[in-house]
Amino acid sequence: MFSPKYIQSTWQKFNTFPMETLTKIWVHKRREEQRQRSVSQMKEDYEAYGITGNCFDLAIWLLDEFKKDRIEAYPIGHDIGSEEAHVAVMALDEKGNRFLCDLGDQWLSPILLDVNENFSHAKHSGFFPAADIQVIPSKETVEIHYHRPNGKMSRQHYDLQPIELEDFMRAAEISQNNIYPKPLLECRIPYKNETAHWEFYNWKSYLSTTEGIKNDKDLTGKLEGWVERIHAKTGYHRDFLLETLTAYKELDN
Template sequence: MRATKEIAAVWERFDRMPMETLTKAWYASRSAGGGQRTVKQMREHHATYGTSGNCFDLALWLLDEFRQAGVEAYAIGHDMRNEKAHVAVMAFDEHRSPYLCDLGDMWIQPVLLDPKRSSFTGERIAGFFPGAQVQVSVGESSCEIIYHRAGEKRSQQVYDLRKIPQLELMQAAEASQRCFRTQLVERRVRVGQEVAHWEFSDGESFLSTSAGLFPEPKLTSLEAWCDRIYERTGIAKEVLRDALTYYAQQNG
């Protein structure tokens, strides 16, 4: 179920990048409300400030990297027309086998979506999602993922596997980049022998591993949060400071 070397080689270029909604706030503070950046801008901002972006940024960037590598790929997701919109990428190997590539949810690696599997086999697979085992169920035009976490906790997500038309994709991306409801940073981190998941979300941060969820000490100042997020991600503190300030202004 692991990706071919061609797909994996592109995916691994993003291994150290977080998924985060802070860059869009920083960009909005600099450009009269912001909006969807070009892939060229994303690369320039990453090189200068260590930024990455939200699921739309990462999907568009990943699609461009696949295109340059000669790998067929297109955008998929769910809820494109509302605030729950989430986008990922479907990439195909030389045999036309499809792989789900979801940088926005911080998957460890792409997972094969075998169209012949129409129901759960009961198999839980590890090593694909940080802090959880997953079950994959694929239908003709949709895919359901069930995440199994420590303490018998379960959650699920359903992807529409049909290609998102470019106009619809960009309209959803623009809407997402102008929504400032949630401050969120997620990153895969190595903890012992496993890949875990670190998250900052609206004034709290925690680490998720196969052993459970571990909250970090709460902080009270903007500068303290800038320090912690910088230590986890490497995003420039000036970006973090401007972004957190912008969120406070938007939601104050």
């Protein structure tokens, strides 16, 4: 169910990469056209500011790394071209087995989708922070169930048909032009003997662990406090954080 070492090796290049919408508004303020960045531009921005991007940015970058490492891969997702769009990557091993690779949702490891019924109905750990997962496949889609320590269950689904590159890049541009007024950042961070999931959304933040959710102190209205908190979790440059968070505050007013 875990991917082979050569797929893991490429995936692990992104272990410290958050998924966020802060970069989206930062790019939006600087460009009038083609707001979806190239991989080379994303690398420049990462070196300069420590920033990554949203699910489209991460999927495009991961696809490029798989190509360099000679691993067959293609984009998948759901609601492509709409405000609800979400994308990930499917990587294939040498036997043609498919592995779901979702940096946008901050998975810990790719997971095998070509599974038998016993596997798909069982809960598995080690793939997603602070949750056991179930893989529920069908002919054209796969649904993932996330089982949290507090008994809550959430879902994500993917259409398994490969997205044509032209359609994928068109959807990426649509996504980069859609600025939702509530900032979002998710990242994987070490916590005791596990990798936990930290989330900043709509001016609140919390850590999801196998012990349950641990809410951070409220910092509503204190931009400098948010800058320091997010910087400590991600290493993002403070000037970048202050600029983007200020822009989001202006949208929210």
